[in-house]
Amino acid sequence: MPELPDVEKFRLYLQSTALHQQIRTTSIVDAAVLKGIGESHFSESLRGRTFEKAHRHGKFCFLRQDDQRFVFLHFGMTGFVKYYTKEMTAPEHIRLSFEFTNDYTLAYNCQRKFGQVGITNDIEGFIDSEELGPDALDGEFGEDEFIQRLQGRRGMLKTALMNQQVIAGIGNIYSDEILFQQRLHPKISLGQLKKTTLQRIYTTMREVLTKAIHAEADPAKMAPSMLTHHRYGDGKCPSCKADIEKIEVAGRRSCYCPSCQDN
Template structure:
């Protein structure tokens, strides 16, 4: 599932392609992927202009010139593609929105969705999300406070969207590795300096991953050569059995609450 870096990468690319562009048409082949009947959805979008593209956690928000917003959550299996029909990857398109310079296709939205909402509805939808990892109000002290009173493993807390918005399986492991702490470490055992390292590692890893287009190799367009560039730079995620890039010991794979995790038992500590 796309996480903070993947969606930030898409946001940057889409902002350059469609911000300020009018919508000249829309098609819907799967009504369950939207939140109204398709005739109303298409009519509501006709002639509207995308003012700017925002990211909130793992979601994208397309701000329209009439104050409404399109909220996209790709979930598992979803992807987006911008260009002509010849640029499509051969999978079914659930929704397509056309602009003068190309069509934005929403693909594989079986679990994901594209909803047209008012500003108030969006605020309500996001009200239970935790802060963005780069929220200016999320200081190291407030970062630690987000986990106060919680029990269980570090990874389970990092991927909880009510705690922080945008981190998933891949980057929880990468952040823990960078901070030299095990993903299955118990929250209540972590030392103050470990929390400081986690805060710094979170920002470092997410920023670096976004600069390389994230780890998921799903390019936005035919000329997109950045998306997926972080996959080969992952230190531990999906690297079970490979040597640790820090100490050389074998990277191990485990499971926490049904989620797999990857770590180095030799150089990642439990507190």
């Protein structure tokens, strides 16, 4: 699932559930999801800590601890978090969990183990070391910088939008949505785009992501004018009712309307 809107949903969820509770124990069910830290070191450094705030950059979520360090969470393709009590059904595929002194558990779940969890001293340093681009919805990330980061690149627009080093947060689904909203073919290359088109793409990117957040990243809750609303359902273009086509672009399945996006 998790692209920027999904991760923002997780951040808000964490923000409203798992903060200010003392951690009693940490269970590591599958150490494969830990990155850059060993099992025992991870558990020890979290014992007795509380989470004070949830942050996000691109597809990464950060839980600030009361010692000012951060647990970072990446969700891969199948990750999510759940806060629950023993009376509630535990999620499947728990990879690690925090048990709080209020008897609630915060579980990090990931069916395929593409996600990762670790500890970092500061978010800025983490972003630098991961070489992440600016968060797609960051208030500081304006149109000029967007154009600057895309202009002069070669290759396809979709690839650049999904490249976390260029812009952080966009994946396969929302790059398709941005392309659809601008009626651009998924294989269009950056060299074909005028500056005015890039300006419109920037605005569309922000709108698409903002709308998706408002819809809680749930395709069913999105406006019918959005491609994402149709890609799992009727498979019809919301504009012209043509069948949505699926082609492979940059190794990913790309959905588009062959009639509206025929440039």
